[in-house]
Amino acid sequence: MENGVLQDIEVTVTFLEMHAPPAVSPPVPYNRQVALLKTRDIPLHFYRYLMDRVGRKWHWVNVLRLDDDELSAGIHREDRDIRVLYLDGAPAGFFDLKPHLPDEVELAYFGMMEHATGQGIGRWFLGSAISAAWSHGPKRVTVQTCTLDHPAALPLYQKLGFKPVAQKKEVVHPLPFAERSASVMRP
Secondary structure, eight states: OBTTBOOOEEEEEEEEEESSOOSSOOOOOTTOOEEEEEOSSOOHHHHHHHHHHHHGGGTOOTGGGSOHHHHHHHHTSTTOEEEEEEETTEEEEEEEEEEEETTEEEEEEEEEOGGGTTSSOHHHHHHHHHHHHHTTOOSEEEEEEETTSOTTHHHHHHHTTOEEEEEEEEEEOOOOHHHHHHHHTOO
């Protein structure tokens, strides 16, 4: 931070694709109370909460900069598929699929809150996201990750069948706390 202004962060974005569903899905974690629920007309404030709590450490800021109309137009599409992970009855993560591209489903967002990581749930959760993506009948499923994401993200995507197809450099403009608060806490 310089003079109260957050510095831009240069990142490398890796684009990955999968052209066939995996032969096997990771098993449901045992001895854990987990639930994965598909949303319908998710309230904007809850989507922003999920985006903030899952993505704050990784600088997921683009959605938080959208106004209500822009956000609603994207997440309330009939074909949008957003599912929320619950661990022991409380929200613990989410994934957001965009199946509205011809022959493609994009795993646009996938992540867990910090209290849910390191408990053997991530592989099953990603497997569930991949299964949900293939349920839409695409020719390929895509995802992207960047050097700001959790260090285990890229290797886990690859372990579950995604192959890197491209990389590019981008710049992330961090969200100052006041702007983040205004987004998440809007009326």
